Amino acid sequence: MTLTFATYNIQFGLGQDGQFDILRIADAVAEADIVCFQEVVQGWPRDSYEDQAAALAGRLNYFYVFGSTFDVDGSTRDEDGKVVNRRRTFGNMVASRWPISASRTLHLRKKPSPGVFDLQRCAVEAIVEVPGGPLRVYSTHLGHQAPSHRMPQVEALREYIFRAPYEAAPIDAPHPQPPESAFDWTEGLPFTPAPRSAILAGDFNCRPTSEEYAHLCGEPHHKHGRTRHYDQLVDTWVASGHGEEGVSTIYNRDGAYKIDHVLVTEDLAPKVKSSRVATDVTASDHYPVFVEFDV
Template sequence: MPLTFATYNIQFGLGQDGAFDTGRIADAVAAADIICFQEVVQNWPRDDYEDQAASIAERLNLFYVFGSSFNVDGSFRNESGKVVNRRRTFGNMVASRWPITASRTLHLRKKPSPGVFDLQRCAVEAIVDAPSGPIRVYSTHLAHQAPSHRMPQVEALREYIFRAPYEGGPIDGPHPLPPEAAFDWTEGLAFAPAPRSAILAGDFNCRPTSEEYAHLCGEPHPKHGRTRHYDQLVDSWVAAGNGEEGVSTLYTRDADYKIDHVLTTDDLAPKVTKSWAATDEIASDHYPVFVEFDL
C-alpha cells in the first residue's frame, strides 16, 4: 500500500510574503495521507482568533488531533459583563486520512534562560488506523536555543517512543461494573497496546551533524554510516537514498540546513521509497518534507 507522509512547520500561517493564510498551508500538503504540523495556534489576535488546527483539518477533510503544552489565558468580559473563555495555544498537530484511535500530548522539558525567548514544547502522539496496520505518529518541535535545551527533549522522546508499546492502551480491560448496571462505563471502547511501528517527525532545530540527531539516529561511522542501538531511529531521508544533508528546509538558509526530519522505527525504514522537500512552497518559513512509503 502506498502512503505519503509529510511534516510541515507552518509558522502559525505566516508566509514568506508576510501574509497569513492557512488555506495555502493545507494546499501545500494536500497530497499526503498523514501530516505532522508544528507551530499551529488557536485564538491569537494576529490570526483573527482562528483555530488553525480545525481550519486546516476541515480544508483537507482529514481526521486530526492537536496538542499544546503552551496554553495561556486569552479570555475577556464582553460589554454585558459575560465571560468569554479563550485559551491561546501554540502546539503540534497530526492529521490523517484514516481515523486516529488514540492520542496523548507529551510535555518536553523546558530549561529557562532569563532574557532568551522560548516556549514550552511538546510532542503529540497519534495512533493512526492505517489500512496496512496501526502506526504511531509523533509530531514535535524542539527548542531552538542550544543543544543543552534540546538534548533532554530528545532523551524524553526516545524513551516515550520505545516505552509506549509496553504501556498498554488508553483503557485496559473491562470496567468492573456490577451486573445490574444499566450502562457500560467505556461505552464499548476497547484499545490494543500501541503498535511498535512509529514515525517521529517535525522541526528538530538541529542538523544531522548535531549531537541531538546522533542521540536519536546513532553515532556516525566513517565506513558503516550510523551505528544505531535498538532504541534509536532511522532517518527516512537517508533511507530514501539521499545524503544526510544537501538541502535546507528553512528558506532563509542556504543548502545543508536540514532541521525538519522524519525518523522511523527500523521496521518502516526498508519501506521508504522516496523523500523530498517542497522548496517551491512559500506559505511558511519552512518547507514541507515528504516521504513515500510502500507498506
C-alpha cells in the same frame, strides 16, 4: 499500498509574502495521507482567534488530534463586561485520512533562560488506524535556543517512543460489563494496544551534524554510517538514498540547513520509497517534507 506522509512547520500560517493563510497551508500538503504540523495556534488575535487545528483538518477533511503544553489566558471582556473565555495555545498536530484511535501529549522539558525568548514544547502522539495495521505517529517541535535545551527533550522522546508499546493504550482491556450495559464505562470502545512501528517527525531545530541528532539516530562511523542501538531511529531522508545533508528545509538558508526530519523505527526503514523537500511551497518559512512508504 503507497502511504504518503508529510511534516510541516507552518509558522502559524504566516507565509513568505507576509500574509496569514491557513487554507493554503492545508492545500500544500493535500496529497499526504498523514501530516504532522508544528507551530499550530488557537485563540491568538493576529489570526482573528482562529482555531488553526480545526481549520486545517476541515480543509483536508481529515481526522486530527492537537496537543499543546503552551496554554495561556487569552480572555477578554465584551462591552457589557461579560467575560469572553479564550485560551492561547501553541502546539503540534497530527492529521490523518484514517481515524486516530488514541492520542497523548508529551510535555518536553524547558530550561528557564532569564531574558531569553523561548516557548514550552511538546510532542503529540497519535495511533493512526492505517488499513494495513495501526501506526504510531509523533509530531514534535524542539527548542530553538541551544543544544543544552534540546538534549533533555530528545532524551525524553527516545524513552517515550520505545516505552510506549509496553504502556498500552488508554484502555488496557474490554470492560467486564457487556457493551449494552449502563455500567460499561468504555461504552464499547475497542482495546487498541500501541503498535511498535512509529514515525517521529517535525522541526528538531538541529542538523544531522548535531549531538541531538546522533542521540536519536546513532553515532556516526566513518565506514559504517550511523551505529544505532535498538532504541534509536532511522532518518527517512537517508533511507530513501540521500546524503544526510545537502538540502535546506527552511526558507532563506543554504543547502545544508536540514532541521525538519522524519525518523522511523527500524522496521519501517526498508519501506521508504522516496523523500523530498517541497522548496517551491512559500506558505511558511519552512518547507513541507514528504516521504512515501510502501506499506
